[in-house]
Amino acid sequence: MALPGFRDFYPDDCAFRNAIFAKWRDVAQRYGFVEYDGPPLEPLDLFTKKSGEEIVTQLYYFKDKGDRDVALRPEMTPTLARLVTARHKDYKKPLKWFSIPQVFRYERQQKGRLREHYQLNCDIIGEAGLEADIELIALVIDVLRTFGLTEKDFVVRLSDRVFWSDFMERHGVPEEQRYAFIQAIDKSEREPREKTAEKLGPLADEVFSILDQGGASERLDTVETGLRHRGLHDYVKRDFTVVRGLAYYTGVVFEVFDRTGEFRAIAGGGRYDTLLKNLGGVDLPALGFGMGDVVLGEILKKQSKDHSEIRTADFYVAIADELYRPQAMALVQKLRDHDDWTDYPIKPMKLGKQLEAATERQASYICIVGPESLEGKVQLRMASYKGIKVVPIDRIFDYLPIENWTSPEADASTS
RNA sequence: GCGACCGUAGCUCAAUGGUAGAGCUCCAGAUUGUGGUUCUGGCUGUUGCGGGUUCGAGCCCCGUCGGUCGCCCCA
Numbered sequence: 001m002a003l004p005g006f007r008d009f010y011p012d013d014c015a016f017r018n019a020i021f022a023k024w025r026d027v028a029q030r031y032g033f034v035e036y037d038g039p040p041l042e043p044l045d046l047f048t049k050k051s052g053e054e055i056v057t058q059l060y061y062f063k064d065k066g067d068r069d070v071a072l073r074p075e076m077t078p079t080l081a082r083l084v085t086a087r088h089k090d091y092k093k094p095l096k097w098f099s100i101p102q103v104f105r106y107e108r109q110q111k112g113r114l115r116e117h118y119q120l121n122c123d124i125i126g127e128a129g130l131e132a133d134i135e136l137i138a139l140v141i142d143v144l145r146t147f148g149l150t151e152k153d154f155v156v157r158l159s160d161r162v163f164w165s166d167f168m169e170r171h172g173v174p175e176e177q178r179y180a181f182i183q184a185i186d187k188s189e190r191e192p193r194e195k196t197a198e199k200l201g202p203l204a205d206e207v208f209s210i211l212d213q214g215g216a217s218e219r220l221d222t223v224e225t226g227l228r229h230r231g232l233h234d235y236v237k238r239d240f241t242v243v244r245g246l247a248y249y250t251g252v253v254f255e256v257f258d259r260t261g262e263f264r265a266i267a268g269g270g271r272y273d274t275l276l277k278n279l280g281g282v283d284l285p286a287l288g289f290g291m292g293d294v295v296l297g298e299i300l301k302k303q304s305k306d307h308s309e310i311r312t313a314d315f316y317v318a319i320a321d322e323l324y325r326p327q328a329m330a331l332v333q334k335l336r337d338h339d340d341w342t343d344y345p346i347k348p349m350k351l352g353k354q355l356e357a358a359t360e361r362q363a364s365y366i367c368i369v370g371p372e373s374l375e376g377k378v379q380l381r382m383a384s385y386k387g388i389k390v391v392p393i394d395r396i397f398d399y400l401p402i403e404n405w406t407s408p409e410a411d412a413s414t415s
Numbered sequence: 416g417c418g419a420c421c422g423u424a425g426c427u428c429a430a431u432g433g434u435a436g437a438g439c440u441c442c443a444g445a446u447u448g449u450g451g452u453u454c455u456g457g458c459u460g461u462u463g464c465g466g467g468u469u470c471g472a473g474c475c476c477c478g479u480c481g482g483u484c485g486c487c488c489c490a
Contacts (some may be wrong), residue, residue, distance in 0.1 A: 055490080074490055075490035077490075108487095268490095290490075318449085352450065355450035357450095359451060379449090388449095
């Protein structure tokens, strides 16, 4: 039994997961992002520095044998910040980097939320212009499109942190109340209006008007125009309730949701221009998003969009009689050297069982090694009964693919 | 950390408080000409765990540990 909130991956699960990873990599690379990675275990203070001491309650942390306080990474950004800070001079700007870390959090699990998951992280570092925001949002859209999801399935809700900080500035909201103000907006969707109104005070009416009817943001105008040029405009919707709980976002922010509202957020991200510097690192503008495998997987499963491909066997080498096992094993080795996936009975089995095993592995071809192997020949047949032929083992590949056989049935009697 | 519901074979599920079962899977054998059938047989349970009530608990009560879904939190 796996620990609470942790998953075992049986072959089918692993194939499903790997299919997600493959598509993540494929799209990120298509956008010119390069992959990096870091350690799953980090010094505890790498995370408390960014998020404060209270985060410790949600971390897997412990003392290692050297009495160091360490934690399983709950997110990738601090690690990314360290890597970039140390060697950013080695790379031309902007950096477009992605990673697929397994990240951990210590909390009660619930739907779409376990204690570990894999998270695609894509970040652009060293570019302050909005073209970077457009590029990043286009990427998150294309990742989901690659899984066969459309604008009918999901929506990217766009917002602008600067819009709200300008708003608070203009209305004289004191510095110490601003975080609570943002939090109230963040929760406004899930709470009754009266409760939110109470938190917002005299500004409530104006805020609700903005939430309902939208507001002016040149940034979002530019981003939306840029997405329109790419033909991706139908995937986004301006929504000022999206502010992202975190304090460090500084510009355009976004969250991706499925249209049914049945699931948690699929992805989220935004611009965090001051974060690297605040972590004690290099002063570079940056933005990024994260997308986990759990919610995405739930949605794909619900839509029966299983992209996993379990590779099936190329050859199954059956042994008609144990007498011929040496010849069979020579053939197995030859096929494997030829880069074909080849399986065979690892212990003596009746021929019927062997053919059954070949069927189960969905082998494309079956070789039956029998008496003719003493003359260097083997029965070669297609798994689907379409043909059978006795061929010289040293020229076996000349007879493939089997579809080239002119009259396979006619050859069936050849021996 | 809080609340609600749920824990029976590997899986899906039965079993008035009265001897724990079925189907599927898996394994073995038979048969099918060298395949997808069909038979036959077999395996696995301290009914999550620990207490309590009772002549007797899978069933009722308490606790605990898991699971699911919410709350809190959200990287």
